[in-house]
Amino acid sequence: MAYSEKILGRSIDPTVHDMLARAEQQGLETAWDRYEAMLPQCGFGELGVCCRNCNMGPCRISPFEEEGPKLGVCGATADIIVARNLLRMIAAGAAAHSDHGRDIAHTLLLTAEGKGGGYEIKDEAKLEALAGEYGIPTEGRSKEEIALDLAKAAYAEFGKQEGPIQFTRRAPAKRVELWQKMGIDPRGIDREIVEIMHRTHIGVDNDPVNLVLQGLRASISDGWGGSMVATELSDVLFGTPTPTHSEANLGVLEADQVNVVVHGHEPILSEMIVAAAKDPEMVKLAEKYGAKGINVAGVCCTGNEVLMRHGIPLCGNFLQQELAIMTGAVEAMIVDVQCIFPALGALAGCYHTKFISTSPKAKFPGATHIEFHEEEAYDIAKKIVRTAVENYRFRKPGQLYIPDEKSACMVGFSVEAIVSALGGTLDPLLDAVRSGAIKGIAGVVGCNNVKIQHDYGHVNLVRELIKQDVLVVTTGCNAIACAKAGLLLPEAAEQAGEGLKGVCKALGVPPVLHMGSCVDISRILVACAAIANALGVDISDLPVAGAAPEWMSEKAVSIGAYVVSSGIFTVLGTVPPVLGSPAVTELLTKGANDVVGAAFAVEPDPFKGAQLMVDHIMEKRAALGI
C-alpha cells in the first residue's frame, strides 16, 4: 500500500504506517494528530522562560532583545527561571524512578515477611551479594531473614538525612571524591527531591549554578539510588536477566489467542500477570471461549522487564500504545504507572478492549480500575487475566487487524550476563577496547517523541555507531526500536564495522545489547564503574558516551543529569527547554565539563549525533593512550 507523505513522515516503522492509515480511514485520533493540533507550541515554554511558581505570576521573560520584561515580578531573570524549571523537571523524573524503586523495596519487604501474595526470592546469589554491600550478616540465616534486612536497608535510603546512599559507593573512588568536593554527593533520595521543591519556591535559591548543582545531586540520588534500588531488588525478586530470545512489534499479537498487553513501568504487576496467564485454570477458560491460548505482550518498560526475564514479546514502544489497541485484537490493556496516555480510555471505548488501571497512584478516564495490592498479587492478577479472557468473546471481527511485521531479538544482557558471556571476566571486553576492535561503548536510551520521526533517531544513531565499531548498550524505548529494527540479533553484527563484527561473532552476541527498562540504566552505570575500576581511572576518562535521541519525559531529564554527573558525555536529540537562558545553556553544554568532567550536546540529526559521540570516544582513547 502506498502511504501519504504525512503518514510516512511520522515513523520509519511499517506497522505504524499501516495502523495510521487505518486510523485515518476510521477517523481515529493519535498523538501525532494531537501534536499537529497543538502547533505552534508556546515559544515561552520551549525556551523555559515561563514561571508559575507563585501567584504574583504567571511571569514570562521576553525573548526580544530591546523590549519586553526581562525580570519576573520578584525580579527573577531568565537564567533563574530556566534553572528553576529545569530543576523541577529533574525532581519529577527522580521522583518517578525512585518511587518505582520504593515499590520494589516494599514488595521485597512483604515477601520477606511472608506477606507477598505469590512473590518469591528468585536470585539468592544477588541477595547475598547485596547483603554483603550493606554489611548484612548472611551466615546461617534464611533468605527471608536476609531479605528483610536488605529491604529495610533499601527503604532507609529514601529517608536518609546525611547519606551516603550505599550504591553511590559503587562509583569509582575518584568520582565519589569529585561529588563530595562539588557538594553533590546525595544525602538521601527523598531529601534531594524535597530540597529541589524548597529551593525553587519563590525567593529561595536564585543562583543558576547553585540550582543546577542541586539538580545534579538529586539526579545522582536517582541513578545511583532509586533506579539502582529498583534494578537490584527486582533482580533479587524476579531473577537477574540472562540472554533469551523473543520478538517485537505489533505482529506479536495473536489473532486466535487472548491478547493481554501490559503497559507502564514496574515489574511487580506484570510479573504476576505473566504467571497468571500461564495458570491452567485461565488457559482452560480461554479455550472455553474459543481462544487457542493467552498471549501476554508488553509496551514500554514494564514490557522490557518481562521481556528481559521471561522472553515475553513486545508490541512496540511508547508511540505505539494507541496503535496496539487499534488492532482490535487486545482483550485488555493493563497499566500501572508512567508514560500511559490518558487518551487510551476513549480509544479503548471504540473497541472491545478493556483498559484496566491498577495503581492507586494512577487512574485514567475511561479505565476500569482493578486495584493491585502486593499482598494478594496472584489473586488480583488472576482476576485481571480472567477479565481479559472473558472479554475475548466480545472481540469484533470487523475491527481485527494485526500487521504482519515482527522482528526476532536476543535480549537479557544484565551486567552479570555480559560478564558471563565474556567468560566470567570483563578482560576480553577491555582487551577489545584496548586493541581498538571496539572503539568504545555507547549507551543509547530514552523515549519516543512526536517531534522526531518515530524510531528514526533511535535506529539511525545506533546503526551509525555500530558501523563505526562502537558497542551499543540500550534500554527503554530505544531498546524496543532496536529490537523492531533487527539490531538485537547476533546477525546484526553484519551491519557493524569489522572490529565490532569480529568480537560479536566470537562471542555470539548482538552488536547492540538490551540491558533492560529505563531504571536499568543503572546497570550501565554499574558496568561503567566496573570498567573504570578495572582500568584504575574515573568514568569520565573512559571512551564512552550516552544519547537519548527521541527523549520526551521528565525522567529522561533526570537520567541525562545523572549520566553527565557520572562523567559521561551525552547527546540529546530534542532540545530541552533551557535556551531562554544563555547561562544555563552554557553551563550544561560547556561549564559542566569543569564540574563533573562531562557535558550535554544537542543534535537532532542522528548521523551528526553519532559523529559527536565517536569524536568524543576517540578523544578519550587518545587521552588514555590507546
Place this chain on the structure above:
Amino acid sequence: MNKLESPFILVDPERCVGCHTCELACAAAHTAAGSIIGAVLAGERLHRRNRVVQVGTVKLATQCRQCEDAPCVRVCPTGATYRTETYTAVDQRLCIGCRLCVMVCPFGVIHLGKTEVAGREKSAAFKCDLCIDRLAGPACVEACPTKALSLRYPAEVIREATQVTARQFLDALESQKRLSSNP
C-alpha cells in the same frame, strides 16, 4: 468585495487570553530558521511586529492597521516606509532610524530595533507586513490558540457589521409593530 482596500488583522478581545503566542509566531516567521528554538540556536535576533497589551482587565493583541492614508508613509524622508495597494511595509535597507514613523503612528505599532542589513548592524523600523511573503498568511493568525485573530477585508467587516445592526433594527421595528397592534 473591494480587494484593493488593504486587509488588516482583527482582534476579538473576548477571545484573547494574553498568551503572547502571536508575538513569538510573528518573530519566528521573520527569521531564516522559521522557529523560535531554531533562531535562538542559530543566534538570530527575534523581533515581534505586534504587541499584546492590557487595558484594564481586557487583553488584546495590537499591530499595524494598514492605514489607507498612512502617516508613516507620508512622513518617511527616505522612502523606506512604503505602501502597495494592499499593505504598508518598511524597506530596512533604506531606513535611517529617524523615528518619524514611530512618532506619527497613532497606534504605537512601529518600533525601532537592531538588525543587520548587508552585513552591517543598524537600527531600523519594524512593523507588521501581514507576512506578505508567507503562503499560509499572517503567522500570528495561524498561531493564535484561541482564534482571537483573523485577517479581514474592510468590506467584509462592514458587511457583517451592517448585517448585525440591520437585524437589530428590524427586530426593533417588529417589536414596535407588535406593541402598537396589541396595546
